[in-house]
Amino acid sequence: MTAALIPAFGFAVLASGWGRGLSAAIPVFAVGAPLMWGLLAMTALPVRTIVPICGSLRQRLGWAALVFVLGTIGVLAGLGAYLQGIDLGSAGTRSVLAGVPYALAAALFVPDWRVRLGTLAVLICGVGYGVFVGPVLAEQRQEEAEIALYRQNPELLYLGDSPRGMEISRVRVGPNLFSIDYTPIQAGYNLGHVGFWVNHSVTPALQCPAPVQKEVTCTVNIHGEMRTVTSFPGGSGITLVRRHGDVEVTVTSESLDETGLRRLLTRLHPLSDAELEKLMRGEKIEHDQ
Numbered sequence: 001m002t003a004a005l006i007p008a009f010g011f012a013v014l015a016s017g018w019g020r021g022l023s024a025a026i027p028v029f030a031v032g033a034p035l036m037w038g039l040l041a042m043t044a045l046p047v048r049t050i051v052p053i054c055g056s057l058r059q060r061l062g063w064a065a066l067v068f069v070l071g072t073i074g075v076l077a078g079l080g081a082y083l084q085g086i087d088l089g090s091a092g093t094r095s096v097l098a099g100v101p102y103a104l105a106a107a108l109f110v111p112d113w114r115v116r117l118g119t120l121a122v123l124i125c126g127v128g129y130g131v132f133v134g135p136v137l138a139e140q141r142q143e144e145a146e147i148a149l150y151r152q153n154p155e156l157l158y159l160g161d162s163p164r165g166m167e168i169s170r171v172r173v174g175p176n177l178f179s180i181d182y183t184p185i186q187a188g189y190n191l192g193h194v195g196f197w198v199n200h201s202v203t204p205a206l207q208c209p210a211p212v213q214k215e216v217t218c219t220v221n222i223h224g225e226m227r228t229v230t231s232f233p234g235g236s237g238i239t240l241v242r243r244h245g246d247v248e249v250t251v252t253s254e255s256l257d258e259t260g261l262r263r264l265l266t267r268l269h270p271l272s273d274a275e276l277e278k279l280m281r282g283e284k285i286e287h288d289q
Contacts, residue, residue, distance in 0.1 A: 001043060002036075003099025006075060009036060010098075033068075040064035040102070053109050067105045074101025077130070085142065086134035100126075146280060147273070149287055153178075156198045156247060157271035160264040163194055163256055171279055174288035176200055192255035196264065198247050206241055206248070227258075240265060 009032045017025030041064035044054040054060045075098055078088065088094050100122075107119040151157065156178040162168060169183040179197035206226040208218035217229045226241040237254035240261050249268060251261045279285040 001039060001099070002071065002102040003096050005036065005039070006071075006098045006102070007095045010075075037061070037064050037068055040067055043106075047110075050111075051109055052111060063106075063109060066109075067102055070105035070108075071102030074104065077101075081130045081134060084135070085138040086130060087137060087141070143277075143280070147276060149173075150276060150280075150285065154270075155245070156200070157276075158198050158244065158247075158249065158268050159271045159275060160196060160251075160269075161267045163260050163264060166192065166194060166256075168279070168284055171285040172288050173285065177288070192253070194251065194253040194256050194261070194264070196249075196251050198244075198249050201243065201246055201248050206243065244268060 012032065013025050013028050016028045041057075041060045044051065044060040044063055048054040048060065051063070053063045078097060078101070082088050082094070088097060104119050104123060107115050110116065150173050153173075153175060156176075157173075158178070159180070162182055165184060165186075166182040167185050168180055170181045172179045177197060177199050179195070182194035182196065184192050206220055206224055208220060208226065208228070215231045217231075218226065220226045224243055226239075228239040228241075230237045230239070235254060237252065238258050238261060239250065239252035240258070241248055241250045242265055243249075249265060251264050253261060276285075
């Protein structure tokens with residue numbers, strides 16, 4: 001009975017409060033709770049001869065109140081677990097589970113040690129799943145969903161060995177871009193930055209932009225790699241762009257020399273699952289919509 005009525009009762013309270021606030025939900029609860037109490041008391045009639053606490057009308061009403069309170073606490077605990085991402089099955093399964101706490105509460109009053117032992121075993125299993133097993137499974141599903149999100153465009157996911165003295169500080173994944181920022185391991189001790197990004201090829205062949213600015217030197221070698229040097233007061237920056245299959249790989253820096261940038265391009269490899277998981281655990285990767 002509770003498996004059928006509690007979901008409907010909860011939905012009615014939620015729907016009334018969602019549209020018109022708490023003041024509208026309270027009357028629905030005030031009508032539904034006594035109705036559920038009375039229906040529970042009626043279910044005690046067939047067992048009043050074997051459950052001593054249900055012998056009289058007053059006792060049945062007390063029994064129904066206890067079952068309703070204990071069962072509702074169990075339903076609220078299950079609802080909290082569900083909102084935390086713990087899998088409780090399909091909508092039909094969740095509706096059936098809504099009646100289980102009331103059945104367990106009622107079973108506690110049956111004067112049979114086997115029934116009570118079975119009730120305790122089911123309760124322990126439920127708590128164990130909600131506290132230990134469920135959260136682990138929920139975390140695994142969330143991690144799998146994040147990995148699937150990051151791997152929507154696997155052809156862009158390439159990684160190079162971090163330049164000497166540097167580490168990955170931020171990674172961004174988008175529908176047409178995969179970028180990495182490399183910064184010094186000892187932040188504040190020395191300055192430096194290397195930008196690395198991969199995007200889909202948009203031109204048949206790499207070519208220098210025209211016209212070239214005065215402070216910019218751009219060349220394309222026989223292998224199709226584009227090299228751009230930008231001069232500025234106090235130094236210069238270098239950018240290398242190379243085709244890698246159907247994508248373009250770009251590295252740029254104002255602190256790392258050309259040899260270091262070429263080493264980064266030479267050691268390019270597909271991003272492995274272990275490397276992706278490490279970036280996720282370090283909270284260094286984010287998805288751009």
